[in-house]
Amino acid sequence: MKTSKSNKNKMLFALLAGILYAISGLIQIVAGFGLEIGLTDALFIPADIFGGFILLVIGSVFLFGVKELNEGLNEGVAYVYVGIILALIFAGIYVLVIGANALEAYVILSDDFEGWTPLDDMKPGIYIAIIPLIAYFSWKSKMSLARGYLDE
Amino acid sequence: MVTKKITVALAGNPNVGKTTIFNAITGARQHVGNWPGVTVEKKIGIRNYKDFEIEVVDLPGTYSLTAYSIDEIVARDYIIEERPDVVVQIVDATNLERNLYLTTQMMELGSKVVIALNMSDLAEQKGDIIFKEKMEEFLEIPVVKTVGSKSIGIDRLLDEIIKEAVKGPHHEHEIGYGNKAEKKINELENIINNDNVLSKKYPLRWLSVKLLEGDENILQKIEGSSIAGQVKKLLETADLEDYEAVMADKRYDSINAMLPQMCLRCVKKLTVSDMIDRVFTNKYLGLPIFLAFMWGAFELTFTMATPFMDLIDIVFGWVAGFVAEKIEIQWLASLIADGIIGGVGSVLIFVPNIFILFFLLSILEGSGYLARAAFIMDKLMYSIGLQGKSFIPMLMGFGCSVPAIMATRTIEDEKDRLITILVTPFMSCGARLPVYVLLAGTFFGKDAGSVIFAIYVLGILAAIISAKLFRNTILKGDPAPFIMELPPYRIPTLKASAIHMWDKGSMYLKKAGTIILFGVIFVWLLASLPWGVEYGSKDSFVGVIGHILEPLVAPLGFDWQIAVALIFGFIAKEIVVGSLGVLYGVGEDEEALSTSLIDEPSIYALNALGLMVFTLLYMPCVATIGVIRKESGSWKWTVFAIVYSTVFAWIMAFTIFQAGTYLGYGI
Incomplete structure (x- = not known):
């Protein structure tokens, strides 16, 4: 089956997002096992196995979408939309975690958070989510639970 | 042939x-x-x-x-x-x-x-x-x-x-008909179950569904049975035509949710709900996505709760100090400050955790996702003698056993529910983590992370083994059919989630709170009496009990102080660390306690490992016991939960200590 132009755009987006999330997740998992990889500090990649697993899951959802769209299945966009939703949910969780830690550092003045800055909790799950965020605003109408249909 | x-x-x-x-x-x-x-x-x-x-x-x-x-x-x-x-x-x-x-x-x-x-x-x-x-x-x-x-x-x-x-x-798998109808079906099943002929001849759920649909032929079949009157009385209070329509709708709802996943092109338009299901019930992605959501819920619960927990800690600490300073009668000051305020505070500190976790689970439930999660986990849980719905409480058990056991209410089958209640405390709750962190950090250095991970895995294995054991012995039978409900996805409202959170959370405050209050006063009395002894010292009743219990725990490599710490752990598991601090004379400074434990000849890596395992498995804390009593509705099963888990813990710690000593890992 031939892939439509609109689906081609979604496929390219999913490929980019999928690769970014999957690679970031893998690096985070590897770092979590104590293996040093260059650029982890510069890219704010924490040594966090579970966090890496989350990114890997989001990346896999996008890449599943690429696979189906590449096979000409319109239904593959489901993976792209759900990947976007997952990416934004987890970015939201990470931002809330920063908020909670900011409370500890600046309001409760907890000893454990002495010298803490929001950058300490910055991670790929937050900044890569800018890409799905842009995609969300582009395809928002198709992702509404109230009126969204896959009719392409 | x-x-x-x-x-x-x-x-x-x-x-x-x-x-x-x-x-x-x-x-x-x-x-x-x-x-x-x-x-x-x-x-x-x-x-x-x-x-x-x-x-x-x-x-x-x-x-x-x-x-x-x-x-x-x-x-x-x-x-x-x-x-x-x-x-x-x-x-x-x-x-x-x-x-x-x-x-x-x-x-x-x-x-x-x-x-x-x-x-x-x-x-x-x-x-x-x-x-x-x-x-x-x-x-x-x-x-x-x-x-x-x-x-x-x-x-x-x-x-x-x-x-x-x-x-x-x-x-x-069977179709779920929504809370209102399921409640009626459950009531009918309980009535029909009392009639030996009917319950043997017909599938209980099917008969109940048909009765609720007002099926004339089925009504004739139960005519003359011992429970006909009761059934009729119950059916008189129900609008059967309405139930029939609702149940037909639910069947079609389930078909409409399943169909787009089973067949491409069978539906003209794929809704967003169908698209989400396509991903969430995917053979390879369904489980990882579910685990990711659960991890997210726990991460958010514990991080968001921490500032509020610290605030509660500060407030209770200040109030306890104020009371201790203002009340001149020493025993009364100690009762109120150390006993009531300190004890209740040590449990109320988990209120933010519980409320946030319930809020997040309400969102997941309201969105329609939890119904899919139960479906995803059903096969795996069936293999250990449980059903899909048992997974959510067991997973919540990693946070706190109290809300986890309360969450078993979604399981309709009594046996399934009871087994889930009994095994959930084996999932290592957050309160036990400080004990592992202290002991693993002190005695296992760089391997501490792996040891703690192994303890968590052991908890899961203990739950699986126990579930299998109960299913094959005292609670024989097959897991009930999985009642499948696949409601369309919705954006949950803040108000509904908040109400749901309050309903569940306030129950913890009301029910567990009363039991905790009595529990902490009781332990305070043990630690303070006879009058004049140092709180929790070897001369106090709790110290005496510790010495009495020492022969019981000696085969595990524990001394009387550990026995006392474990008794205190009955109030709340994290108190084990604080108790060890008091008993080893270093207060609540964990670094000093770690150093003190290394210098203490009676504790070393092997029995520290045994202590971690014992802490993981032994009787649940007082709040959990209160909830087990409430949810099981039986003191018999509550006592069973306490005895079984403690015996299990003893056997495991004994095996570790004795086998380790034999293999040369002792002192």
Whole structure:
């Protein structure tokens, strides 16, 4: 089956997002096992196995979408939309975690958070989510639970 | 040579190719008559296949199994009363939605069902892509693609029939009808269960569903039974027409949720809800996504709760200090400050955790996701003797056993629920983590992370082993059928989630709070009496008890101080660390405690490991015990939970210490 132009755009987006999330997740998992990889500090990649697993899951959802769209299945966009939703949910969780830690550092003045800055909790799950965020605003109408249909 | 006879009933909608399948199976060996008492044609055929003689009974074609036509009554009476070994439902692959309505009713009959997906060649020509595996996964029924007119798939169908006929009890999925109807069904099941004849003759749930639908034929069947009066009384309070409509809607809701996943192109438009399900119930992604959500919920719960916990800690610490300073009578100051405020505070500190976790779970439930999560986990849980719905409470147990046990309310079957309640405390709750962090950090250095991970895994294994053990001994039977509800996804409202959170969370405050208050006063008394002794010292009652218990814990490599710390852990597990601090004279400074433990000759890596395992497995904290009592409604099971877990913990710690000592890992 031939892939439509609109689906081609979604496929390219999913490929980019999928690769970014999957690679970031893998690096985070590897770092979590104590293996040093260059650029982890510069890219704010924490040594966090579970966090890496989350990114890997989001990346896999996008890449599943690429696979189906590449096979000409319109239904593959489901993976792209759900990947976007997952990416934004987890970015939201990470931002809330920063908020909670900011409370500890600046309001409760907890000893454990002495010298803490929001950058300490910055991670790929937050900044890569800018890409799905842009995609969300582009395809928002198709992702509404109230009126969204896959009719392409 | 024929060694076994199998009876097979062929069911299905009219014009789905039932007769062609019947002919393809039986060939010329058929005879035709009438069903007893009615002028409906009855066809029976015989087929010898492999080592089996298969008798095939062709049931009248029906769209459903209500009592609106004689055909429907004949078909369902045969399945229920004659109990064929296997029922084969012939499904028209070109019209899945209509045919699956009958399937949803077949699922309730308690028979072994095999679906023959007939005319699958026509469906494929039409462009429909049917995922057989997905159908099997959703319906928990084997599916065989057939083309009756060309005898394609008949041998595979016969193989599947034999496989089903000879296999033991099977897992079932059934349609859920929503809270209101399920409550009534449950009440009816409890009433019917009291009648030995009816409960043995009919599947309880099916009979209850039919009664609630106002099925006249079924009402006649229970007439004259011992429970007829009770049933009628209950049904008088219900609008049966309304229930019938609601249940039909729920069946179609489930079909509409499953259909887009089972078949591409079978629905004209894929809704966003269908798209989400396509990903969330994906064979490879469903479980990782579920784990990701759960991790997210816990991460958010514990991080968001921490500032509030710190605030509660500060407030309780300040109030306790203020009270201790202002009250001159020393014992009263100690009772209020150390006992009531300190004790209750140490439990109330978890309120933010509980409220946030319940809020997040309310969001997941309100969105429709938790129903899918239970479905995703069902197969895995069935293998350990539980059902999908048991997974959520067990997972919540990693946070806190109290809300986890309260969450078992979603499990309808009493035995399933009780087993889940009993094994959930083995999942290592957050309160136990400080104990592991202290001991693993002190004695296992760089391997601390791996040791803590192993402790968590041990907790899961203990839960699995115990669930299997209970299922095969004291709570025998198969897990109840999985009641599948697949509501459309919705954006949950903040108000509904907040109300749900408050309903569940306030229950913790009310019920557990009263038990905790009595518990902490009791332990304070033990630690303070006789008057004048140092709080929790060896001369206090708790110290005396510690010495009395020492012989019991000595085979585990523990001394009296550890015994005392474990008693304190009964209030809340994290108190074990604080108690050790007090008992080793270093207060609550964890670094000083770590150094003190290293210098303490009676504690070393091996018994520290045993202590971690004991802390993981031994009796639940007082709040959990209170909730077990409340939720199980029985002191017998509450005492059982305490005794079983403590004995289990003792055996495990004993094995670790004795085997380790034997292997030279002792001092």
